[in-house]
Amino acid sequence: MKISAILCAYNEGERIEKVLEILTSYFKFEDIIIVNDGSTDNTDEKILKFTDPRIKYLKNEKNMGKGFSMDRAMEEAASNIIFFADADIKGLSHNHIDKILEPVITQEKDMCIGMRDRNIYAIPGVLKYFTPLLGGERAIIKDLWKKIPYNYKRRFQIEVALNFYAKYFGKGYTYFTINVRHLFKEKKYGFIKGSIYRIWMYFDMIFAYFNLYSKFLFKKYFK
Numbered sequence: 001m002k003i004s005a006i007l008c009a010y011n012e013g014e015r016i017e018k019v020l021e022i023l024t025s026y027f028k029f030e031d032i033i034i035v036n037d038g039s040t041d042n043t044d045e046k047i048l049k050f051t052d053p054r055i056k057y058l059k060n061e062k063n064m065g066k067g068f069s070m071d072r073a074m075e076e077a078a079s080n081i082i083f084f085a086d087a088d089i090k091g092l093s094h095n096h097i098d099k100i101l102e103p104v105i106t107q108e109k110d111m112c113i114g115m116r117d118r119n120i121y122a123i124p125g126v127l128k129y130f131t132p133l134l135g136g137e138r139a140i141i142k143d144l145w146k147k148i149p150y151n152y153k154r155r156f157q158i159e160v161a162l163n164f165y166a167k168y169f170g171k172g173y174t175y176f177t178i179n180v181r182h183l184f185k186e187k188k189y190g191f192i193k194g195s196i197y198r199i200w201m202y203f204d205m206i207f208a209y210f211n212l213y214s215k216f217l218f219k220k221y222f223k
Contacts, residue, residue, distance in 0.1 A: 001105055002030040002079035008069040009034070009087035013042035016087045017049070023085065024052040026094050028101075031056055033073040038063035043087075067158035074145055081105060082145070086136030091180040096137065103174050104139040110170035111140045111162060114178040137178065138162070144170050156201045157208035164212045 005023050009016050023032050032052065036043055036059040047057060056076050060069060074082065081104055083097060096114060103109040114137035140162065147169055152161035166173040 001081055003028055003081045003083060003101065003105075004077035004079040005029045005032045005083045005085065006070060006073040006077065007032070007034045007085050007087055008037055008066060008073065009039060009043050009047075010037040010063055011039045011041045011043060012087035013039070013046050015090075016043060016046050019085055019087055019089055019092060020047070020050050022092050022094070022097075024050055024055070026097055029054060029083070030079050031077065033058065033076050035060065035069040035073050037065070037069045065155040067153040067155055070158060071145075071150075071153045074142065077142065080142045081139060082142060083139050084136060089137065089180050092137065092178075096178045096180065099176070099178070100137060101139045104141060107171070109166070109172050109174050110144045111138060111166040111173035113138045113173060113175040114180070115175050116178065116180055135159075135175070137180070140166070141170075152208055152212070154204070156204040160205050160208040161212065164209075164216075168216065 005026070007016075007019060007023065020034075023029065031054045033056045034047055036047060036057070038060045044059070058072060058076065060072070070084065081101065083101060085092060100112050100114045103112045113135045115135045144162065144166055147165050148158070148161045152158060163173060
């Protein structure tokens with residue numbers, strides 16, 4: 001089966017090279033679509049250092065958000081299996097990619113999420129019942145993406161929508177923790193700006209969660 005990798009980046013000039021080294025040295029990818037989401041730092045310069053012929057480079061003239069960039073990249077992907085990675089991830093390996101892809105390649109699930117390993121996850125049931133399953137490292141089938149309405153392909157609503165549609169309109173999803181790290185928004189952008197981004201992200205996810213589930217439950221019980 002053909003597999004495409006998608007990497008969306010906004011002002012990740014200090015971090016994106018390490019991720020691209022991992023993606024370009026993973027030879028199972030048919031193509032690697034990179035979206036520079038209106039970066040104002042040297043992200044563009046870092047990306048252009050890589051001359052792998054599988055790379056398709058797209059650039060948004062202004063910052064359009066994660067969901068928009070993912071959707072734009074998806075239109076260019078040559079494969080039905082997609083691997084998403086965050087541009088600021090640290091510690092990603094080929095073994096991680098293999099493990100995330102496996103349940104999707106075998107058609108066991110429509111999506112698999114690599115959750116960053118945190119101490120709180122060691123408490124039984126935390127991941128299953130109390131923690132939203134959000135992770136930039138995930139594999140999906142393109143058909144799952146096509147099921148999601150455009151209005152949920154905005155900013156961070158997309159991750160909640162992917163979980164929802166995989167669970168209720170596909171073969172479901174699975175997850176596991178991987179030993180990787182990423183830079184917290186407060187450290188990346190500064191405390192004030194980073195905190196604003198974090199609040200905005202949580203608002204996006206909560207809005208999508210209640211909007212999706214309220215509509216679904218209404219249709220289910222009040223047909």
